[in-house]
Amino acid sequence: MAVTQTVPSAPHEPAVNLEASGRVARRQRLSRASRYVLLGTALLGVSALVVLGIDTVMNGWGRVTPEFFTNYPSRFADQAGLRSSIIGSVWVLSLTMALVVPIGLGTAIWIEEFAPQNAVLGIIKINLANLAGVPSIIYGVLGLAIFVRFLSFGPSILAGALTLFLMILPMTIIAAQEAIRQVPDSIRQGSLALGASQWQTVWGHVLPGAMPGMITGVILAMARAAGETAALVMIGAFAFIAYDNTSIMDNFTVIPVQIYNWTTRPQEGFRADAAAGIIVLMVIVLTFNIGAAVLRERFRRH
Amino acid sequence: MPDVRTPAPQVTPRPTGRVSVPAGIERVMEDRKANEYTPPEPAALTVRDLDFYYGSRRALAGIDLQFPEKMITALIGPSGCGKSTLLRCLNRMNDLIEGSRVDGEIEYHGLNLYDRGVDPVEVRRRIGMVFQKPNPFPKSIYDNVIFGARVNGFRGNADELVERSLRQAALWDEVKDDLKKSGLALSGGQQQRLCIARALAVEPEIILMDEPCSALDPIATLKIEELMRELAEHYTIIIVTHNMQQAARVSDYTAFLLAGEAGSGEVIEYGPTEEIFANPRDKRTEDYITGRFG
Numbered sequence: 154m155a156v157t158q159t160v161p162s163a164p165h166e167p168a169v170n171l172e173a174s175g176r177v178a179r180r181q182r183l184s185r186a187s188r189y190v191l192l193g194t195a196l197l198g199v200s201a202l203v204v205l206g207i208d209t210v211m212n213g214w215g216r217v218t219p220e221f222f223t224n225y226p227s228r229f230a231d232q233a234g235l236r237s238s239i240i241g242s243v244w245v246l247s248l249t250m251a252l253v254v255p256i257g258l259g260t261a262i263w264i265e266e267f268a269p270q271n272a273v274l275g276i277i278k279i280n281l282a283n284l285a286g287v288p289s290i291i292y293g294v295l296g297l298a299i300f301v302r303f304l305s306f307g308p309s310i311l312a313g314a315l316t317l318f319l320m321i322l323p324m325t326i327i328a329a330q331e332a333i334r335q336v337p338d339s340i341r342q343g344s345l346a347l348g349a350s351q352w353q354t355v356w357g358h359v360l361p362g363a364m365p366g367m368i369t370g371v372i373l374a375m376a377r378a379a380g381e382t383a384a385l386v387m388i389g390a391f392a393f394i395a396y397d398n399t400s401i402m403d404n405f406t407v408i409p410v411q412i413y414n415w416t417t418r419p420q421e422g423f424r425a426d427a428a429a430g431i432i433v434l435m436v437i438v439l440t441f442n443i444g445a446a447v448l449r450e451r452f453r454r455h
Numbered sequence: 456m457p458d459v460r461t462p463a464p465q466v467t468p469r470p471t472g473r474v475s476v477p478a479g480i481e482r483v484m485e486d487r488k489a490n491e492y493t494p495p496e497p498a499a500l501t502v503r504d505l506d507f508y509y510g511s512r513r514a515l516a517g518i519d520l521q522f523p524e525k526m527i528t529a530l531i532g533p534s535g536c537g538k539s540t541l542l543r544c545l546n547r548m549n550d551l552i553e554g555s556r557v558d559g560e561i562e563y564h565g566l567n568l569y570d571r572g573v574d575p576v577e578v579r580r581r582i583g584m585v586f587q588k589p590n591p592f593p594k595s596i597y598d599n600v601i602f603g604a605r606v607n608g609f610r611g612n613a614d615e616l617v618e619r620s621l622r623q624a625a626l627w628d629e630v631k632d633d634l635k636k637s638g639l640a641l642s643g644g645q646q647q648r649l650c651i652a653r654a655l656a657v658e659p660e661i662i663l664m665d666e667p668c669s670a671l672d673p674i675a676t677l678k679i680e681e682l683m684r685e686l687a688e689h690y691t692i693i694i695v696t697h698n699m700q701q702a703a704r705v706s707d708y709t710a711f712l713l714a715g716e717a718g719s720g721e722v723i724e725y726g727p728t729e730e731i732f733a734n735p736r737d738k739r740t741e742d743y744i745t746g747r748f749g
């Protein structure tokens with residue numbers, strides 16, 4: 154190929170000008186400007202959260218005392234505590250998790266690894282995505298109709314856990330499906346070609362590979378269940394509980410419902426209780442989320 | 456590749472499709488068809504009139520092949536002619552593909568692999584497979600090797616089996632100091648030998664290899680080829696390759712496949728490797744192995 158030589162006569166004068174000009178300069182200005190606009194919107198959102206957080210901490214920090222954790226709710230704001238709602242939360246969430254882990258993960262494994270890939274399955278998959286977006290209050294209505302009334306469980310821990318289980322089941326399944334799909338097909342093929350059965354392949358390779366994603370999904374779903382109020386209020390978990398739960402048929406309350414309860418009181422003191430409750434709940438949910446992130450990182454490194 | 460080749464024999468063009476010739480007449484024809492060949496050794500696998508469909512699309516049509524025991528048979532042919540498909544039929548890996556269908560039979564020790572009562576898991580235990588891209592499990596070298604044996608109920612001395620398999624795959628010396636290392640931390644060539652070791656640990660009878668060297672450099676390729684020659688003392692090996700030199704260097708028998716008009720792969724020529732390369736009977740075989748093919 155012939156190369157036309159364009160050697161500049163003066164060695165100090167470069168042949169090309171690489172400074173932005175014309176259209177390029179305009180595009181670059183726009184690009185720089187957009188960065189600041191986006192930073193601004195991000196700051197707006199974050200600062201609103203920070204202000205809310207500070208306000209809550211200022212209002213409630215004084216009430217976060219040891220007694221706040223050991224006292225039952227009370228008519229007197231300065232004696233009210235989270236004891237029964239913490240115990241209720243532990244009961245409900247444990248039961249919810251005991252249901253969602255086997256059923257949610259099992260369903261995801263079945264859909265991804267065993268189900269015949271046909272139209273029916275396609276419809277199920279689409280519906281799962283839709284169900285994950287349904288507002289929680291709808292699950293409350295469902296729980297009220299089925300578990301509380303039809304199955305006569307009453308506003309019990311069992312009914313509450315079943316309702317929360319239904320609520321977080323779709324998102325758990327979807328997260329687990331996502332994790333299972335991350336396991337490359339070549340691994341499955343390699344395993345099957347060695348004479349492993351499908352179940353041995355799933356157990357030996359797919360599950361270990363998908364585990365971090367599945368655990369993360371479960372934890373995030375549980376964080377959502379831990380903060381859920383509307384669905385539980387709907388099924389009637391709004392009672393004044395001044396005892397420790399001992400059975401899944403007990404009436405119960407949970408931390409977010411207790412907080413909601415306090416915010417409905419006219420007395421000033423209960424506002425501080427609500428703020429203190431929010432601090433506790435935020436710490437719990439944050440712990441869940443950090444736990445999920447740490448686990449994910451830990452697994453990723455291996 | 457042999458450079459000195461006798462000129463292609465003058466053969467009258469024969470119809471290659473499935474033309475119904477009265478049995479008597481066919482037997483009278485002196486010259487056998489290029490794709491009709493029966494190796495003298497006993498067959499490890501015999502493919503009879505095999506058709507394979509992906510949905511309604513026929514990918515293989517009327518395949519007839521005998522793979523002789525403890526020999527290396529190469530499957531060659533242009534991309535898309537169905538080599539991998541045929542290979543996957545041989546250990547029923549195609550069962551995993553939704554909507555696929557097999558017609559015809561593959562005989563193994565007097566049994567048809569596609570008979571109703573045959574379990575694909577049993578088949579794959581006896582007929583192992585090494586893939587084009589090395590696919591070690593994200594586990595230790597040790598666990599990679601032992602997995603297949605374990606799932607098949609191996610109860611013996613695991614350490615011994617791991618060492619023997621890795622030695623057979625010519626990998627032992629390179630990894631013996633750190634069997635706990637992840638299989639993914641090996642080089643591509645080492646990974647492929649790990650995959651071979653993993654397949655050997657199950658003690659299969661037949662090993663299928665789908666372009667096992669295509670992701671490897673020439674040195675690693677040579678190592679695997681040497682290894683294949685050694686393994687052929689005990690195992691029947693069927694290998695798909697795009698590399699003519701490799702087929703010529705390593706295989707005893709070669710089958711040349713080509714997709715026909717309808718896009719279904721057919722066997723064009725089959726025979727001892729030297730004959731196929733030195734003296735192809737079919738013009739299309741010659742064109743392909745000399746690189747005159749599209």
Ligand SMILES: Nc1ncnc2c1ncn2[C@@H]1O[C@H](COP(=O)(O)OP(=O)(O)OP(=O)(O)O)[C@@H](O)[C@H]1O
Binds near residue numbers: 509532535536539540
């Ligand atoms: N899973 C599949 N579903 C549908 N069609 C397929 C599938 N796999 C392969 N095919 C088609 O079947 C034909 C044969 O494919 P195959 O992979 O067996 O060819 P090949 O000879 O191995 O080619 P290559 O040399 O490129 O690997 C091709 O036309 C391909 O498009």
Ligand SMILES: [Mg+2]
Binds near residue numbers: 538539695
């Ligand atoms: Mg192929």
